[in-house]
Amino acid sequence: MVGAAYAQFLASFSAIKVDHLITDNLRDLRRPDLELLIRFGNGVWAEETAEFLFDDMDYPVCSPAFAASHPGVTTADLPRLPLMEVDWVAPDWVCWEDILSHAGLRPEATKDRRLSKFSVAIAAAMADQGVVIGWHRIVAPMIAAGQLVRLTDLSMRPTGGYHLTWNTGLVPSPAAW
Secondary structure, eight states, X not given: OOSHHHHHHHHHTTTSOOOOOOOSOGGGGGOTTOOOEXXXXXXXXXXXXXXEEEOOOEEEEEOHHHHHTSTTOOGGXXXXXXXXXXXXXXXXXXXXXXXXXXXXXXXXXXXXXXXXXXXXXXXXXXXXXXXXXXXXXXXXXXXXXXXXXXXXXXXXXXXXXXXXXXXXXXXXXXXXX
């Protein structure tokens, strides 16, 4: 989590302890020391109460140099490019098959490379290694900084959104509210 608004939040609420625990292991979310979570999904999880926060938009991104070396790329050209796929454990994670199908393209024709973490895929995209599906709320600052660019006008709103969640069986501390 970065940005001026987040820095302002931390400065304004210095008594609140904020840990950034990013995990692919869903069992880690059941830890008793975690009071509030921000999760992406449909908002329905066993033994959790969820409050919708916001949605997102997904679109292809790459480095400016990669885009410059592939001038005039259209959505129809995407399956022939090196597409980097995040091998994610959550079923709601948008993959190339989803976004290409959304565009009316045959996803089985892609040459994708699988990476285990979104951050690694973004770093590979910045290193001119191909195209990754960017989640707008995450990649917008990188686009603004010139580290990434959108490739084509293809975009897709994923099913689900970001939710604030807490374990229904535990009462969060007053600081959590």
